[in-house]
Amino acid sequence: MGTIIIGAGPAGLTAAHELATSGKKVTIIEADTRVGGISQTVSYRGYRFDIGGHRFFSKVPCINQLWREILGDDLLVRSRLSRIHYNGRFFDYPLRAANALKGLGLRETARIGLSYAKAKANPSAHEHSLEQWVSNRFGTRLYEIFFKTYTEKVWGMPCSEISADWAAQRIRNLSLAEALRNIVSAKGMSRTGSVIPTLIEQFLYPRLGPGMMWERCRDLVAERGSPTRCDTRATRLKHVDKRITHVVIEHGGETSELAADHVVSSMPLRELVQGLDPAPPEAVRQAAAALRYRDYFTAVLIVKREHVFPDNWIYIHTPTVMMGRIQNYKNWSPDMVPDPDTTSLGLEYFLSDSDPMWSQPDEELLAFALDECVQLGFVNREDVVDGTIVRMPKAYPVYDHAYTQNVAIIRDYLADFENLQTIGRNGLHRYNNQDHSMLTGLYAAQNIMGATHDVWSVNVDGGYHEQPLSTAGDAWADALSIDPWLARKLKLTFAQLDAVAAGMAAGIVSGVGLFAATAVLLLRGGEQVGPMLSLLGHYLVGYRLTWFGAFVGMAEVALLVFVLAYALARTRNVLVKGYLRRIRRRMEARLSREVLDGWQ
Amino acid sequence: MTTENSQGETGLAARDMERELTCMIAHLDGAVLALVFGLIAGVGLFAMTAILVVEAGPDTGAHLRLLSNYFCGYSVTWRGAFIGFLWASALGASAGWVIGYLYNRVASIRRKSSATGDA
Numbered sequence: 001m002g003t004i005i006i007g008a009g010p011a012g013l014t015a016a017h018e019l020a021t022s023g024k025k026v027t028i029i030e031a032d033t034r035v036g037g038i039s040q041t042v043s044y045r046g047y048r049f050d051i052g053g054h055r056f057f058s059k060v061p062c063i064n065q066l067w068r069e070i071l072g073d074d075l076l077v078r079s080r081l082s083r084i085h086y087n088g089r090f091f092d093y094p095l096r097a098a099n100a101l102k103g104l105g106l107r108e109t110a111r112i113g114l115s116y117a118k119a120k121a122n123p124s125a126h127e128h129s130l131e132q133w134v135s136n137r138f139g140t141r142l143y144e145i146f147f148k149t150y151t152e153k154v155w156g157m158p159c160s161e162i163s164a165d166w167a168a169q170r171i172r173n174l175s176l177a178e179a180l181r182n183i184v185s186a187k188g189m190s191r192t193g194s195v196i197p198t199l200i201e202q203f204l205y206p207r208l209g210p211g212m213m214w215e216r217c218r219d220l221v222a223e224r225g226s227p228t229r230c231d232t233r234a235t236r237l238k239h240v241d242k243r244i245t246h247v248v249i250e251h252g253g254e255t256s257e258l259a260a261d262h263v264v265s266s267m268p269l270r271e272l273v274q275g276l277d278p279a280p281p282e283a284v285r286q287a288a289a290a291l292r293y294r295d296y297f298t299a300v301l302i303v304k305r306e307h308v309f310p311d312n313w314i315y316i317h318t319p320t321v322m323m324g325r326i327q328n329y330k331n332w333s334p335d336m337v338p339d340p341d342t343t344s345l346g347l348e349y350f351l352s353d354s355d356p357m358w359s360q361p362d363e364e365l366l367a368f369a370l371d372e373c374v375q376l377g378f379v380n381r382e383d384v385v386d387g388t389i390v391r392m393p394k395a396y397p398v399y400d401h402a403y404t405q406n407v408a409i410i411r412d413y414l415a416d417f418e419n420l421q422t423i424g425r426n427g428l429h430r431y432n433n434q435d436h437s438m439l440t441g442l443y444a445a446q447n448i449m450g451a452t453h454d455v456w457s458v459n460v461d462g463g464y465h466e467q468p469l470s471t472a473g474d475a476w477a478d479a480l481s482i483d484p485w486l487a488r489k490l491k492l493t494f495a496q497l498d499a500v501a502a503g504m505a506a507g508i509v510s511g512v513g514l515f516a517a518t519a520v521l522l523l524r525g526g527e528q529v530g531p532m533l534s535l536l537g538h539y540l541v542g543y544r545l546t547w548f549g550a551f552v553g554m555a556e557v558a559l560l561v562f563v564l565a566y567a568l569a570r571t572r573n574v575l576v577k578g579y580l581r582r583i584r585r586r587m588e589a590r591l592s593r594e595v596l597d598g599w600q
Numbered sequence: 601m602t603t604e605n606s607q608g609e610t611g612l613a614a615r616d617m618e619r620e621l622t623c624m625i626a627h628l629d630g631a632v633l634a635l636v637f638g639l640i641a642g643v644g645l646f647a648m649t650a651i652l653v654v655e656a657g658p659d660t661g662a663h664l665r666l667l668s669n670y671f672c673g674y675s676v677t678w679r680g681a682f683i684g685f686l687w688a689s690a691l692g693a694s695a696g697w698v699i700g701y702l703y704n705r706v707a708s709i710r711r712k713s714s715a716t717g718d719a
Binding site for chain 2: 492500520530
């Protein structure tokens with residue numbers, strides 16, 4: 001008895017690590033022959049490669065700590081370079097105006113500008129689909145060039161059928177508050193001292209790929225008495241009175257049962273529901289069956305060239321090829337290749353396991369990928385000396401229009417199980433990055449030890465897990481979910497001056513000041529009263545060193561200073577507004593990066 | 601959370617915050633204004649006096665010494681520089697505090713008027 005963790009990906013192994021560290025008995029079941037899930041690193045003749053690219057960065061302090069604890073000096077700091085390939089040209093990513101103008105030409109740029117203006121003037125009233133969401137922010141033309149082709153390659157369906165939830169979730173971590181926090185606190189650092197990921201051009205990466213992290217984690221957990229059983233599939237979960245009692249596993253054609261106190265599952269929700277014994281109600285089974293996944297394969301080409309391109313990866317927007325992205329693993333870490341005179345490229349193809357291409361022989365897929373790579377001009381055919389194919393089923397949960405409702409039905413049903421928790425990308429059918437998947441595993445493990453985390457809230461409640469919530473009852477801070485410290489700083493920095501009040505205050509003080517100065521001299525008297533002060537008469541019409549002049553001067557100075565202070569306050573307000581707008585627009589421009597980065 | 605809701609919340613968050621911030625009226629801290637005005641006035645007069653004392657010509661500070669009409673004990677000497685510093689600091693601080701006070705009062709009245717629809 002003990003805890004059974006289904007899936008040795010980032011979520012499952014993080015849960016296992018947490019439990020094993022606390023002395024709990026854990027058994028980890030992994031259907032694949034390798035650990036790491038989609039974050040595994042595959043090795044082929046000494047060439048190591050990712051299933052996709054996995055930058056290591058997180059706003060969650062405990063996740064950063066875990067990475068560093070497990071990887072130590074093997075966690076490298078790498079520079080990021082990624083570009084977009086579109087119709088034979090490369091575009092900087094994120095997009096830069098001059099580079100885009102040069103690549104697209106004046107006419108296309110003008111079209112983009114016009115469609116952007118149109119989108120701003122007349123945005124779509126509804127934002128149900130990704131198409132509407134992106135078009136509203138970037139204009140239709142930019143959407144067509146830089147979003148539509150690639151997005152549809154990845155998801156295999158029109159953007160009009162992809163839920164806007166996807167884009168919303170991908171950019172949730174990038175908030176104006178965070179960008180502003182960067183201004184009012186130390187540059188590039190959040191208040192807690194952690195680096196703000198969206199503001200950096202570098203990332204952490206294990207020396208031997210992300211799989212290194214999970215192989216080490218597996219070994220650490222094993223040292224603490226909790227082994228990982230690879231190539232072992234959980235086929236059924238037997239339950240009695242809403243409690244999982246046994247997990248039926250299959251290994252090498254043999255079936256056995258493991259008794260369970262707790263079960264933490266990162267297997268796809270669809271398979272989990274189908275594996276429950278007795279079977280759940282028809283509505284739950286239908287909801288599970290309706291969940292869709294996107295699969296993909298990587299064609300790895302070994303190229304006999306020291307340098308091919310400088311990028312970590314390139315997005316292939318060119319519509320004439322099926323390739324979605326190309327990775328240069330050597331640029332992620334030099335240790336990913338055994339021979340520095342060679343380069344390994346990963347050509348990524350997104351498809352469904354029901355597509356005929358999925359089951360084509362590896363040789364045919366390699367030939368197809370090589371053709372496309374040559375067509376795009378990345379390599380010469382004769383430079384490619386070897387290659388392999390790696391398939392990754394259920395890599396991405398699909399956010400179609402029905403998924404929210406289907407997941408809600410399943411979640412409601414599973415909530416009644418007292419000893420079952422689902423975690424990870426597929427366990428929650430949520431597009432979590434590695435760090436958020438790990439956090440779900442961590443929470444699930446802590447729940448077993450008495451905590452009461454809501455695992456489903458990870459990557460939903462904005463920055464809830466990354467920053468403290470407001471506790472000071474500041475309505476404004478509460479409404480915008482920012483902490484009171486930041487709210488105070490923002491108010492101090494960006495609140496507008498009341499120009500009329502500023503003008504009146506400065507005007508009154510100045511007017512009274514001149515009146516007092518004149519009055520003092522008049523009271524002192526003498527032969528020639530205030531010869532210097534009376535020179536103000538050159539500027540203030542009617543001002544004299546007399547009691548009448550004192551009143552005239554007071555009125556005139558008050559008025560003059562009122563106008564000056566009013567103008568200054570208004571100017572300051574306009575500048576602050578402009579600055580704030582600039583920050584927001586820069587942040588929105590970063591959305592393009594966030595939207596594309598979502599597939600990693 | 602429905603699709604529409606989650607979209608609305610995310611899409612509007614940045615603009616909401618921008619709007620909130622730009623609608624917010626600043627409150628001036630009278631003490632800070634007093635400190636700033638006082639220091640600028642005090643140090644300013646001290647520096648101006650000190651420069652003239654160092655130059656020390658035959659008719660140095662003919663105009664600046666007129667401040668003695670207002671600042672009792674002030675003269676274009678080292679001693680006067682310190683006395684002037686105290687006077688100017690006090691006057692500047694008073695002016696700063698009054699400006700802050702008046703600004704906050706007027707802004708508060710205008711905000712209340714605006715909230716009740718009077719303005």
